[in-house]
Amino acid sequence: MASLPRSLAPVLFFAVLSLYASVPSAASSDGFLDCLSAAIPKQLLYTQSSPSFTSVLVSSIRNPKFSTPGTVRPLCIVTPTNASHVQATVVCGRRHDVRIRVRSGGHDYEGLSYRSERPEVFAVVDMADFRSVRVDKAAATAWVDSGATIGELYYAIGKASKQLAFSAGLCPTIGVGGHFSGGGFGMLLRKYGAAIDSVLDATLVDANGRLLDRDSMGSDLFWAIRGGGSLSFGIVLSWKVKLVPVPATVTMFSVPKPVDQGAVDILTRWQDVAPALPEDLFIRVLVQKEVANFQSMFLGTCDALLPLMRSRFPELGMNRSHCKEMTWIQSVPYIYLGSSATVEDILNRTASTSSFNKATSDYVLQAIPKDAWTKIFAWLAMPNAGLMILDPYGAKISSFPEWVTPFPHRDGVLYNIQYMNFWSATTNGGGSNQARWLKDFYAFMEPYVSKNPRQAYVNYRDLDLGKNVIVGNVSSYQAGMVWGEKYYKGNFKRLAMVKGTVDPEDYFRNEQSIPPLVASQ
Structure with missing residues (x-):
C-alpha cells in the first residue's frame, strides 16, 4: 500500500x-x-x-x-x-x-x-x-513529487509491474511538475489521453503558504492546476495519478521515408490515417531536411500489427523487419535514447545542454494539401533550417470536452506540430539565422493551421506569442489574452477568474503566468 x-x-x-x-x-x-x-x-x-x-x-x-x-x-x-x-x-x-x-x-x-x-x-x-515516487500496484495509482523526472516515474512503475504504465511525455529528464502543469502527452495519448487526464489528487502550497490537497483547495483550483501552466496558482508538491494497463508486449517501429521515396505522398496520407487509427496504435512523424521518419508504438504484438498496417496504411510499406517487440518500460529508452539504451538509463537526470534552441507549436485541424508539403520540404532543406515533430491526436485525447481541464486541444484536432531549431555558442550570427528561419517558417504555416485563435501548446512555451504587462502591480488580463487564448482558448477566462480568487495580488507570476481577473472586472 x-x-x-x-x-x-x-x-x-x-x-x-x-x-x-x-x-x-x-x-x-x-x-x-x-x-x-x-x-x-x-x-x-x-x-x-x-x-x-x-x-x-x-x-x-x-x-x-x-x-x-x-x-x-x-x-x-x-x-x-x-x-x-x-x-x-x-x-x-x-x-x-x-x-x-x-x-x-x-x-x-x-x-x-x-x-x-x-x-x-x-x-x-x-x-x-523533492522527487519521491510511491507506487500502489494493487490500486494502480502512484504519488509522485514534482521534482521527480518522467524517467524516474516510469522506472518506478516498471519495477512494480510490467503491465502498468502512465501516459505522459517521451523525454525522461523532464520534471513532473512542469510537465503535468501544462498537460503532458506522449505515445499513449491516443489510448489514455494526456497526463492531466489521469491526475486524481495533488498537494499544493498556495500564495498564503497554506498546504492544500484536492479537498481543501476546492474544485476550481484543482481544475486550474491540471493544465493551467506552471506557477500561476501555487507550488504543486506532489501528484496522485491513475496508472493504466498495457499488454506484456508492445511493438515499436521506425520507418524513414526520404522525399525521393514518396515522403510527400505518404505524409499527405498520414494526416487522414493517423488520427483515425485504432487507439492502440500511435504513429508520430519527425520531419527534418528531406526525410520523414515515422515512429510508432503499438499496444500488442507484431503479428497483430502487420495486418492492421496493411489494411489501414499500406502506403508506408511497413513490414516485419521493422518490428521491435519489447515491454512498455523498455520502449521508454528505446524511443528517446536509442536501441542500445537500457531501462536504467532513464534514471539519468542530466541532459545535453550543448545546443541552444528555440521552439514553437501549432495545431492542425484540416489536412495540409500535398502541394504545401512539397513547399514544406523545401523550407526544411534550406540552410539553417530546423525540424518538425507531428503528434497525431484522435481517440481518447479527443474524447474529453474542451472545458474538462484547461488543456483545450481535443475534438477536431488532427495533430500537433512542434517546430524546433538548434545552434551552438559559436554559430555565426549567434543563432539569429536559425531564429529567423523559425519565425519565417511559422509565418509560412499560418494558412494551414488552426485559426481564431491560432492554437499553441503551453508546454512548448513561446514568448513571441505575447508577454504579460504589469499594470498596478498585477498582470493585465487584456494583455494576457493575446497569448493566453492561444494556449487555452475559451478556458483562459476561467483560469484568470480562478487566479483572481486564489492569488488576486498576483504573487505567483512570470512573463506568461495567468493574470488575475476578479468578478467585478
Whole structure:
C-alpha cells in the first residue's frame, strides 16, 4: 500500500518563522534571506555568494542560451526536502516582496522557471530533491513529487509491474511538475489521453503558504492546476495519478521515408490515417531536411500489427523487419535514447545542454494539401533550417470536452506540430539565422493551421506569442489574452477568474503566468 505524500505528513511549521508573522517587515533582500535562514537548514539554501550557487543554478538548465552573461539571476536557490521549506519560502517571500520561480526539471522552453526577463528580485525553488515516487500496484495509482523526472516515474512503475504504465511525455529528464502543469502527452495519448487526464489528487502550497490537497483547495483550483501552466496558482508538491494497463508486449517501429521515396505522398496520407487509427496504435512523424521518419508504438504484438498496417496504411510499406517487440518500460529508452539504451538509463537526470534552441507549436485541424508539403520540404532543406515533430491526436485525447481541464486541444484536432531549431555558442550570427528561419517558417504555416485563435501548446512555451504587462502591480488580463487564448482558448477566462480568487495580488507570476481577473472586472 502506498503511503500518503510526504507533503501531507505531519509538519511542525517552523516555530521561529511564526514569531515573525505578526510583525510586518520592510521589503529587502537581506530580510528575505534572514527569514529563510531562520526556517530552512542552511545546506538547502544557496545564495549568490555560496560556492555552489552557479553549479546548482545550471544543474538543470536545458537551454544554455539562458545561462549566458546578462541573464537575470535569482537572489538565491532553495532546494526543499519537505513541504515546510516550500511554505517558509512563500511566507518569507510575501513578507519581504521577493517573488518565487519554481523548476522541477528545467525543460521549460523559455527558461522562466529560473530566469526573469524583467530586472526583478526573485528566488528559485528547485524541486530536484523533492522527487519521491510511491507506487500502489494493487490500486494502480502512484504519488509522485514534482521534482521527480518522467524517467524516474516510469522506472518506478516498471519495477512494480510490467503491465502498468502512465501516459505522459517521451523525454525522461523532464520534471513532473512542469510537465503535468501544462498537460503532458506522449505515445499513449491516443489510448489514455494526456497526463492531466489521469491526475486524481495533488498537494499544493498556495500564495498564503497554506498546504492544500484536492479537498481543501476546492474544485476550481484543482481544475486550474491540471493544465493551467506552471506557477500561476501555487507550488504543486506532489501528484496522485491513475496508472493504466498495457499488454506484456508492445511493438515499436521506425520507418524513414526520404522525399525521393514518396515522403510527400505518404505524409499527405498520414494526416487522414493517423488520427483515425485504432487507439492502440500511435504513429508520430519527425520531419527534418528531406526525410520523414515515422515512429510508432503499438499496444500488442507484431503479428497483430502487420495486418492492421496493411489494411489501414499500406502506403508506408511497413513490414516485419521493422518490428521491435519489447515491454512498455523498455520502449521508454528505446524511443528517446536509442536501441542500445537500457531501462536504467532513464534514471539519468542530466541532459545535453550543448545546443541552444528555440521552439514553437501549432495545431492542425484540416489536412495540409500535398502541394504545401512539397513547399514544406523545401523550407526544411534550406540552410539553417530546423525540424518538425507531428503528434497525431484522435481517440481518447479527443474524447474529453474542451472545458474538462484547461488543456483545450481535443475534438477536431488532427495533430500537433512542434517546430524546433538548434545552434551552438559559436554559430555565426549567434543563432539569429536559425531564429529567423523559425519565425519565417511559422509565418509560412499560418494558412494551414488552426485559426481564431491560432492554437499553441503551453508546454512548448513561446514568448513571441505575447508577454504579460504589469499594470498596478498585477498582470493585465487584456494583455494576457493575446497569448493566453492561444494556449487555452475559451478556458483562459476561467483560469484568470480562478487566479483572481486564489492569488488576486498576483504573487505567483512570470512573463506568461495567468493574470488575475476578479468578478467585478
